[in-house]
Amino acid sequence: MPEGHTLHRLATHFDKTFGGGAVRATSPQGRFSDGAARIDGRVLVESEAHGKHLFLGFDSGEWLRVHLGLYGAWTFGDVDGERHLGAPRAPGAERLELERDPDGFVVAPTPVGAVRARLINTGGWADLRGPSACEVITTDDKHAVQNRLGPDPLRSDADPDRAWRVISRSRTTIAALLMRQDVIAGVGNIYRAESLFRAGIDPLTPGRELGRERWEILWEDLSGLLRDGVRDGYIITTRPEDRPDPDAHPVPRPDTLYVCYRTGDPCRVCSSPIASSELAGRTLYWCPGCQP
């Protein structure tokens, strides 16, 4: 589930499980061998997310930048078993007996599949598969990446006015603008569709016709939805009263979402069939009845 909430969960998880200690880094697959050698043995001092980028800072002053792309995922293993953060993966084992080498570092299992990067410390391991980016960069490089990103509603330094300045001058549809990471960072196809539904906004509304008030509503709602996603580890946008059973926990799908993946299904609010179309290579979902 690599939209912004997942990356913030990852940053927190790395801070908790790897922060403050030395890390062993390898690339079982081999495509990240040079980068792994640069961070091998360093101490993880900072973990940070901006939009869909994860930045892990080491005591060498360098950063590991990871972007999961469409299907990247991290697998974490420790005494409590295996957990996956990123694209959907099968649940792992329950508890694990950990073997340790003479230095106290965990001996991780033989990699299954293509593991681009593997980080190990004395408590467990983390395997990265299928990322679109995994590289060691300088602080300047990191700032350059961040300068190209719009405000991330999950970051305390986020300034929604920066996004509004672009949106309010653009003829591009709000649906396309929400997907542009240089406008607003962290929103993906699900949060786009769901936030526009919740705000009752026609996805094809040009940015310049959105109006400041509707933008502020949209930003606030997105901030809340993303925060819920960080808390739940899952994107849940339906209000309890709009679910078949308001008391049941809606995970997993299909009761978690209003419009995404629901083409042809009746809208949870007005019963109109949910519509979908291709927009810039991605599927856009909306309710013609609720988003006029």
Add this chain to the structure above:
DNA sequence: AATTTATGTCAAT
């Protein structure tokens, strides 16, 4: 066993 699909982005047209 082969094909399709996915919560993403970039370069080339």
Add this chain to the structure above:
DNA sequence: TTGACCTAAATTT
């Protein structure tokens, strides 16, 4: 706008 990237699970043959 299209294809490429690159991985694993789900779906279809």
